[in-house]
Amino acid sequence: MFDILHRVGIKASQEKVYQSLATPEGVAGWWTTDTTGDRKAGGTINFRFTAAGHEIGAFEMKILELDPNTRVVWQVVEGPAEWVGTKIRFEIKQEDDFAIVLFKHEGWKEPVEFMCHCSTKWAIFLMSLKSLVETGTGNPSPNDVKISNWH
Amino acid sequence: MFDILHRVGIKASQEKVYQSLATPEGVAGWWTTDTTGDRKAGGTINFRFTAAGHEIGAFEMKILELDPNTRVVWQVVEGPAEWVGTKIRFEIKQEDDFAIVLFKHEGWKEPVEFMCHCSTKWAIFLMSLKSLVETGTGNPSPNDVKISNWH
Numbered sequence: 001m002f003d004i005l006h007r008v009g010i011k012a013s014q015e016k017v018y019q020s021l022a023t024p025e026g027v028a029g030w031w032t033t034d035t036t037g038d039r040k041a042g043g044t045i046n047f048r049f050t051a052a053g054h055e056i057g058a059f060e061m062k063i064l065e066l067d068p069n070t071r072v073v074w075q076v077v078e079g080p081a082e083w084v085g086t087k088i089r090f091e092i093k094q095e096d097d098f099a100i101v102l103f104k105h106e107g108w109k110e111p112v113e114f115m116c117h118c119s120t121k122w123a124i125f126l127m128s129l130k131s132l133v134e135t136g137t138g139n140p141s142p143n144d145v146k147i148s149n150w151h
Numbered sequence: 152m153f154d155i156l157h158r159v160g161i162k163a164s165q166e167k168v169y170q171s172l173a174t175p176e177g178v179a180g181w182w183t184t185d186t187t188g189d190r191k192a193g194g195t196i197n198f199r200f201t202a203a204g205h206e207i208g209a210f211e212m213k214i215l216e217l218d219p220n221t222r223v224v225w226q227v228v229e230g231p232a233e234w235v236g237t238k239i240r241f242e243i244k245q246e247d248d249f250a251i252v253l254f255k256h257e258g259w260k261e262p263v264e265f266m267c268h269c270s271t272k273w274a275i276f277l278m279s280l281k282s283l284v285e286t287g288t289g290n291p292s293p294n295d296v297k298i299s300n301w302h
Contacts, residue, residue: 002154003153003262004156004270005155005262005266005267005270006267006270006271006274007264007267007268007270007271007298007299007301008271008298008299009298009299009300009301010299095300096300097300098299098300100299100300102264102267103267111154111156113158113253115156116156116157116158116253116254117158119155119156119157119158119270119274120157120158120159120274120277123157123270123271123274123275124274124278126271127275127296127298130298145278147158147159147160147278147281148158148159148160148161148249148251149160149246149247149248149249149251150158150160
């Protein structure tokens with residue numbers, strides 16, 4: 001199995017970062033504006049990506065863990081074949097003025113080119129999360145920073 | 152062993168991207184301004200990072216492969232303990248208007264927190280490479296985009 005790993009530090013409290021990860025409204029501010037679903041473990045959350053009004057991707061995830069201010073874990077139920085069954089994990093801890101987010105997208109079967117793309121794109125979205133929490137404005141899809149011909 | 156993977160697409164020719172990876176002057180435009188060394192396989196290349204005029208990091212790498220327009224491979228000879236012995240690989244291919252860079256920092260012994268940091272930071276520097284080639288201006292250290300308390 002192969003994992004995507006990232007680490008960002010956000011000048012904010014753990015609580016504020018957690019709120020942007022643990023609620024559909026929060027995630028809509030940095031990943032994709034079309035985020036809907038539950039706000040409790042065992043529930044589901046749905047993410048839809050569009051370009052010029054057309055759907056280009058959609059994920060359904062089960063919320064596995066919501067530990068206030070410290071951890072959010074999702075598992076992919078529906079989405080691209082490479083994603084189904086993988087887990088997306090955010091661990092939050094405080095270091096001085098920074099809430100540190102340790103990110104892991106774990107359980108890829110093969111280190112395919114799509115995994116390379118997703119690794120870079122997750123970094124971009126974590127910087128969008130940082131921007132959202134620090135400035136009030138993120139860059140969620142469809143206004144996300146484009147990194148290649150795969151967007 | 153654990154690897155950091157990324158993929159970016161740059162609106163340019165493979166040749167132009169290769170020049171920014173295969174020469175010290177090229178790398179100085181997107182990774183760290185203080186890059187010096189050889190431009191042939193078997194040679195060495197040195198990267199120095201500073202903050203407020205003080206050295207905060209330095210790497211010496213051996214140039215393992217320079218395949219015109221398609222591949223650059225370095226191996227870390229000196230630097231942080233976690234980096235020594237690892238390889239940094241750039242593969243370049245053309246897809247329509249984009250030169251695709253497949254990046255791999257391979258051979259980490261453990262998926263430590265520093266690896267998470269480096270993964271995110273490599274994404275930021277690859278976006279700096281994209282900016283350099285597409286617009287003429289990158290964001291190399293010490294003017295790189297900061298991602299956390301670890302810079």
